[in-house]
Amino acid sequence: MRNPFSLTFGKEPVNVISRDRMLDEITDGFTAENPEFQVCMITGVRGSGKTVLMTEISNRIKAEKGWIVTELNPERDMLHALAAELSNRKELLQIFKDAKINLSVLGVGVEIDSEPPITDVVVALDRMLQHLTKKEKKILLSLDEAVSNQYVREFSSQFQIFLRKNYNVFLLMTGLYENIYELQNEKTLTFLYRAPKFEMTPLNDTLVAKQYKKVFDISDQEAAEMAELVKGYSYAYQVLGYLCYKKQCSYKMVLEEFDAYLREYVYEKIWSELSGNDREAVMAMALSKDSKVESIRKTMDISSEKFSVYRKRLLKKGIARSMQYGYLSFTLPRFREFVLEAD
Ligand SMILES: Nc1ncnc2c1ncn2[C@@H]1O[C@H](COP(=O)(O)OP(=O)(O)OP(=O)(O)O)[C@@H](O)[C@H]1O
Ligand SMILES: [Mg+2]
Incomplete structure (x- = not known):
């Protein structure tokens, strides 16, 4: 049998732990008769499952009557791509x-002999969306890994105008906190600032343990230990499962490889993206034995x-x-060990 765990980023895994609450909240927010929001953003650290969640939401909404769902690429001219799509x-x-x-x-399809062609993509899109709205169609645009580049800024600014015109357009973005933060702080894009933001939460420990128990012939105790090890971190959940399945052995035998995967595929990247100041704070956290804010601050x-500025940023990222007032610990499994070795 094929390994039921997957190490591929961005692809919906076979072995998925449900995130019903976020899934429902966002889907319902968009699809309610009076939508709660037309724009919403998902932030979270690398490997937390943003892309997978976005895909699930898109698929769910796609299945609803009258909805058109389309994904946009932040590294291309998005207005043109949308018109074409x-x-x-x-x-x-x-x-x-x-x-x-x-x-x-525009080189994007529809040709009508009797009408003069539209030469501006914004005019074209505007008319398309106007008519789709009239026909009670709803359009959800999903944008994975949003960054504050020219394409995304231009698109968002135009999207704001479409919203003002009451078109049935919806926008779902995912991104790293720092990128979303930069984008929403653009002077012309303050509407993004007001859009609801959902932070990825850890997978539920009980569900993780249950899922491991389903796949492996292990005791409740061992399943709970495995769940504790992955700390609800999506990528770690897949890696640990993948290794145990491949080697058909206890999780205790694959710890070294588990660390290596985390290090090579995410932690090095996360570390390289931290600013010097943040690294210093992270290092002080790693050195602290008791996770007390007081002692971390003293080290620094x-x-x-x-310190509260650092603290807030690391929480947001x-x-x-x-978990408790006055304490600060790592969300990511084995990250502390990684940081101590990275130095
Ligand atoms: N709900 C889930 N249950 C189980 N595994 C999951 C879940 N969501 C994501 N994963 C797994 O976690 C890994 C990372 O998922 P995903 O690519 O969605 O993360 P991401 O937040 O988009 O990362 P990045 O910021 O690097 O794009 C993948 O291996 C995926 O299979
Ligand atoms: Mg992703």
Whole structure:
């Protein structure tokens, strides 16, 4: 049998732990008769499962009547890509034909002899969305790994105008906290600032243990230990399962390889993306034996005011968590060991 665990990023794994709450909250928020929001963002550390969650939401909404769901690439001209995508959909062709929208000049499909072609992509999109809205279609655009680049800024700024015109357009973004933060702080994109943000939470320990027990012939105790080891971190859940399945042995025999996967495929990347200051804070956290904010701060030798800025950022990035007032620990499994070795 094939390994039921997967190490591929961005692909929905066979062995998925349900995130029903977030899934429901976001899906319902978009699809309610009076939508709670038209834009929402998912943030979380690398490997926490943002892409998988976004795919699940998209698939769910796709199945609803009247919805059109399409994914946009933040590294391409998104307005043009959207116009092209919509005009290539067979089921929408008639709507655009009836509305006499000639898009041939844009090289994106629909051609109507009697009408002069539209030469500006924004004008074209505007008319397409206007008519789709009139026909009670709803359009969800998903944007994975949003960054604050020219394409995304231009698109978001135009999207804001479509919202103002009351078109049935919806936008779901995922991204690392720092990228989403940068984007929403663009002066012209303050509407993003107000959009709800969902932070990825750890997978539920009980569900993780249950799932391991289903696949492996292990005791409740061992399944609970495995769940404790992965700390609800999606990628770690897959890696540990993958290794145990491949080697058909206890998790205790694969710990070294488990560390190696985490290090090579995510932690080195996370570490390289931290600023010098953040690294210093992370290092002080790793050195602290008791996870007390007080002792971490003392190691860094900075004021509590200054430390609270670091603290907040590490919490937002999903690297640290505060399980108890005055304490700060790592969310990621074995990250402490990684940091101590990285130095
Ligand atoms: N709900 C889940 N249950 C089990 N495994 C999951 C779940 N969500 C994601 N994973 C696994 O975790 C890994 C990372 O998932 P994903 O690619 O969605 O993360 P990401 O947050 O988009 O990462 P990145 O920021 O690098 O794009 C994959 O191996 C995936 O199979
Ligand atoms: Mg991703």
